[in-house]
Amino acid sequence: MRLEVNGTVHELAVADGKRLLDLLRDDLGLTGARFGCGHGICGACFVLVDGQPVAACTTGADEVAGKRIVTIEGLAQDGELHRVQRAFIDEDAMQCGACTSGMILSAVSLLARTPAPTEAQIRAALAPHLCRCGVYLRAIRAVQRAAATP
Ligand code: FES
Numbered sequence: 001m002r003l004e005v006n007g008t009v010h011e012l013a014v015a016d017g018k019r020l021l022d023l024l025r026d027d028l029g030l031t032g033a034r035f036g037c038g039h040g041i042c043g044a045c046f047v048l049v050d051g052q053p054v055a056a057c058t059t060g061a062d063e064v065a066g067k068r069i070v071t072i073e074g075l076a077q078d079g080e081l082h083r084v085q086r087a088f089i090d091e092d093a094m095q096c097g098a099c100t101s102g103m104i105l106s107a108v109s110l111l112a113r114t115p116a117p118t119e120a121q122i123r124a125a126l127a128p129h130l131c132r133c134g135v136y137l138r139a140i141r142a143v144q145r146a147a148a149t150p
Protein backbone atom coordinates (compact mmCIF):
# COMPACT_ATOMS: atom_id res chain seq x y z
CA MET A 1 0.00 0.00 0.00
CA ARG A 2 0.94 3.61 -0.48
CA LEU A 3 0.62 6.24 2.18
CA GLU A 4 2.09 9.59 3.03
CA VAL A 5 3.49 10.03 6.52
CA ASN A 6 4.84 13.37 7.61
CA GLY A 7 5.30 14.42 4.00
CA THR A 8 7.13 11.28 2.89
CA VAL A 9 5.43 8.77 0.60
CA HIS A 10 5.95 5.13 1.56
CA GLU A 11 5.24 2.00 -0.46
CA LEU A 12 4.73 -0.77 2.09
CA ALA A 13 3.68 -4.40 2.12
CA VAL A 14 1.19 -4.58 4.98
CA ALA A 15 -0.23 -7.73 6.53
CA ASP A 16 -4.01 -8.05 6.72
CA GLY A 17 -5.37 -6.70 9.98
CA LYS A 18 -2.33 -4.65 10.85
CA ARG A 19 -3.13 -1.60 12.93
CA LEU A 20 -2.03 1.84 11.87
CA LEU A 21 -0.36 2.25 15.28
CA ASP A 22 1.81 -0.83 14.72
CA LEU A 23 2.69 0.24 11.21
CA LEU A 24 3.84 3.64 12.47
CA ARG A 25 5.74 2.38 15.50
CA ASP A 26 7.17 -0.93 14.25
CA ASP A 27 7.62 -0.40 10.52
CA LEU A 28 8.39 3.30 10.37
CA GLY A 29 9.98 3.82 13.80
CA LEU A 30 7.61 6.65 14.67
CA THR A 31 7.10 5.98 18.37
CA GLY A 32 5.56 9.32 19.32
CA ALA A 33 2.09 7.78 19.04
CA ARG A 34 1.80 5.66 22.18
CA PHE A 35 -0.01 2.45 22.95
CA GLY A 36 -2.30 3.04 25.91
CA CYS A 37 -5.68 1.34 26.10
CA GLY A 38 -5.75 -0.24 22.66
CA HIS A 39 -9.49 0.39 22.48
CA GLY A 40 -9.79 3.95 21.22
CA ILE A 41 -10.63 5.48 24.58
CA CYS A 42 -7.44 7.03 26.00
CA GLY A 43 -6.13 9.19 23.15
CA ALA A 44 -2.47 8.23 23.60
CA CYS A 45 -2.16 6.88 20.05
CA PHE A 46 -3.85 9.70 18.17
CA VAL A 47 -2.45 10.85 14.85
CA LEU A 48 -3.90 13.07 12.14
CA VAL A 49 -5.40 11.44 9.06
CA ASP A 50 -6.18 14.03 6.41
CA GLY A 51 -6.13 16.57 9.23
CA GLN A 52 -8.53 14.77 11.56
CA PRO A 53 -7.49 13.23 14.89
CA VAL A 54 -7.79 9.46 14.72
CA ALA A 55 -7.06 6.64 17.16
CA ALA A 56 -4.29 4.70 15.45
CA CYS A 57 -4.90 1.70 17.73
CA THR A 58 -8.35 1.04 16.29
CA THR A 59 -7.62 2.09 12.71
CA GLY A 60 -6.52 -0.55 10.25
CA ALA A 61 -3.50 0.30 8.15
CA ASP A 62 -5.55 -0.57 5.08
CA GLU A 63 -8.08 2.13 6.00
CA VAL A 64 -5.54 4.91 5.49
CA ALA A 65 -4.13 3.89 2.11
CA GLY A 66 -3.56 6.99 0.03
CA LYS A 67 -4.28 9.32 2.94
CA ARG A 68 -2.06 11.91 4.53
CA ILE A 69 -0.83 10.94 8.00
CA VAL A 70 0.80 13.36 10.40
CA THR A 71 2.39 12.18 13.64
CA ILE A 72 4.00 14.24 16.37
CA GLU A 73 7.34 13.72 14.63
CA GLY A 74 6.03 15.59 11.59
CA LEU A 75 5.04 18.85 13.26
CA ALA A 76 8.37 20.63 13.60
CA GLN A 77 9.56 22.34 10.44
CA ASP A 78 13.14 23.33 9.65
CA GLY A 79 14.18 22.62 13.23
CA GLU A 80 11.46 24.86 14.68
CA LEU A 81 8.80 23.40 16.92
CA HIS A 82 5.17 23.90 15.92
CA ARG A 83 3.53 26.72 17.89
CA VAL A 84 1.38 24.18 19.73
CA GLN A 85 4.44 22.19 20.78
CA ARG A 86 6.12 25.40 21.95
CA ALA A 87 3.00 26.43 23.88
CA PHE A 88 2.81 23.07 25.68
CA ILE A 89 6.42 23.57 26.79
CA ASP A 90 5.86 27.18 27.78
CA GLU A 91 2.78 26.25 29.86
CA ASP A 92 4.52 23.18 31.30
CA ALA A 93 1.54 21.19 30.07
CA MET A 94 3.07 17.76 30.44
CA GLN A 95 4.36 15.54 33.18
CA CYS A 96 5.10 11.94 32.16
CA GLY A 97 4.27 12.82 28.55
CA ALA A 98 2.23 9.72 27.74
CA CYS A 99 -0.76 11.78 26.62
CA THR A 100 1.16 14.70 25.16
CA SER A 101 1.60 13.77 21.51
CA GLY A 102 -2.08 12.98 21.13
CA MET A 103 -3.21 16.14 22.89
CA ILE A 104 -0.92 18.28 20.75
CA LEU A 105 -2.14 16.71 17.51
CA SER A 106 -5.78 17.19 18.48
CA ALA A 107 -4.98 20.83 19.32
CA VAL A 108 -3.26 21.30 15.96
CA SER A 109 -6.34 19.94 14.20
CA LEU A 110 -8.63 22.18 16.24
CA LEU A 111 -6.64 25.34 15.47
CA ALA A 112 -6.54 24.48 11.76
CA ARG A 113 -10.35 24.38 11.76
CA THR A 114 -11.01 26.99 14.44
CA PRO A 115 -8.19 29.52 14.79
CA ALA A 116 -9.74 31.27 17.81
CA PRO A 117 -11.49 28.52 19.78
CA THR A 118 -13.53 29.10 22.90
CA GLU A 119 -12.53 27.29 26.09
CA ALA A 120 -15.46 24.96 25.54
CA GLN A 121 -14.19 24.10 22.07
CA ILE A 122 -10.71 23.44 23.45
CA ARG A 123 -12.13 21.21 26.18
CA ALA A 124 -14.13 19.30 23.57
CA ALA A 125 -11.06 18.82 21.38
CA LEU A 126 -8.98 17.55 24.31
CA ALA A 127 -11.78 15.41 25.77
CA PRO A 128 -10.64 12.18 24.04
CA HIS A 129 -7.29 12.42 25.84
CA LEU A 130 -7.01 10.90 29.29
CA CYS A 131 -4.16 12.25 31.40
CA ARG A 132 -3.33 10.34 34.54
CA CYS A 133 -1.00 13.17 35.58
CA GLY A 134 -3.83 15.70 35.46
CA VAL A 135 -2.37 18.40 33.19
CA TYR A 136 -5.77 19.30 31.78
CA LEU A 137 -5.87 22.92 32.89
CA ARG A 138 -2.33 23.57 31.71
CA ALA A 139 -3.12 21.90 28.39
CA ILE A 140 -6.11 24.22 27.94
CA ARG A 141 -3.90 27.22 28.66
CA ALA A 142 -1.33 25.90 26.18
CA VAL A 143 -3.92 25.71 23.41
CA GLN A 144 -5.11 29.22 24.28
CA ARG A 145 -1.49 30.41 24.14
CA ALA A 146 -0.94 28.71 20.77
CA ALA A 147 -4.13 30.26 19.41
CA ALA A 148 -2.83 33.70 20.39
CA THR A 149 0.56 33.03 18.77
CA PRO A 150 0.92 34.15 15.16
S1 FES B 1 -4.18 3.43 22.74
FE1 FES B 1 -5.44 4.19 21.18
S2 FES B 1 -6.97 5.35 22.20
FE2 FES B 1 -5.84 4.38 23.78
Ligand code: FES
Nearest residue numbers: 095099131132133
Ligand atom coordinates in the same frame (compact mmCIF):
# COMPACT_ATOMS: atom_id res chain seq x y z
S1 FES C 1 1.27 13.98 31.29
FE1 FES C 1 1.22 11.96 32.12
S2 FES C 1 -0.58 11.11 31.25
FE2 FES C 1 -0.67 13.18 30.69
